[in-house]
Amino acid sequence: MDLVGLLITIIIGAVAGYLASLLMGTKGGLLRDIILGVVGGFVGGFVFGLLHINIGLPFYLGDVLVGFVGACI
DSSP: HHHHHHHHHHHHHHHHHHHHHHHTTTOOOOOOOHHHHHHHHHHHHHHHHTTTTOOTTTTTTTHHHHHHHHHHH
C-alpha cells in the first residue's frame, strides 16, 4: 500500500469510527476512532461480503458506510 492509500484508509477509518462513536455514545479520542473505523472496515467488509451486499456509493461513501456498520458491530 502506498502512502496515499494509507492516508485515505486512515481518513475513512477516522470518519467511520467517529460516526460510530456518536451513535453508540462512547468517547475515546481520535486515535481510538481511527482504530475502531479501520477494524470496523474489515469487519463490515467481511459481513457485507458474506451477505453479498454491494454498496455502490460514489467517492468513498460506501467505504465509510461499511466501516461505520462494522465499527458498530
